[in-house]
Amino acid sequence: MQLAQQQCVHNDEARSPLDNEKRQQLMSEQLSNWQFDDKTGAIYRKFKFKNYYHTMAFVNAVAWIANKQAHHPDLEVSYGHCLVRYTTHDAGNSVCMNDLICAAHIDALDNNGTFGPNFLDD
Numbered sequence: 001m002q003l004a005q006q007q008c009v010h011n012d013e014a015r016s017p018l019d020n021e022k023r024q025q026l027m028s029e030q031l032s033n034w035q036f037d038d039k040t041g042a043i044y045r046k047f048k049f050k051n052y053y054h055t056m057a058f059v060n061a062v063a064w065i066a067n068k069q070a071h072h073p074d075l076e077v078s079y080g081h082c083l084v085r086y087t088t089h090d091a092g093n094s095v096c097m098n099d100l101i102c103a104a105h106i107d108a109l110d111n112n113g114t115f116g117p118n119f120l121d122d
């Protein structure tokens with residue numbers, strides 16, 4: 001099943017770190033705009049917007065997903081960008097399925113152009 005169709009699960013299996021091969025495979029197939037940071041072990045994507053209003057609309061949509069999934073990203077927010085990073089804290093800050101699932105849900109916000117013309121692709 002596609003990552004965006006899955007929901008976060010909060011059990012020991014969901015909190016087990018993905019091995020590098022599996023993570024790379026899922027990311028190259030379904031999260032091509034996300035990157036893996038070797039230094040921090042997090043996945044991340046930087047979203048750019050034309051102004052603070054649109055940045056904050058995006059941040060609120062991300063917060064809604066985080067609360068619904070009970071899985072929360074680290075966010076760096078400025079006037080025109082939001083850097084979203086995911087690791088699973090309960091798994092020693094490694095990347096688990098829940099991280100990939102939430103990343104896919106964020107990407108899905110833009111499926112029908114929800115970000116609109118105020119979303120600037122990298």
Ligand SMILES: C[C@H](O)[C@H](O)[C@H]1CNC2=NC(N)=NC(=O)C2=N1
Pocket residue numbers: 010070071072073086087088089090091
């Ligand atoms: C009980 C609850 O599911 C856990 O504390 C959740 C909350 N949100 C979380 N968010 C992230 N990013 N990692 C976690 O391990 C985590 N754990």
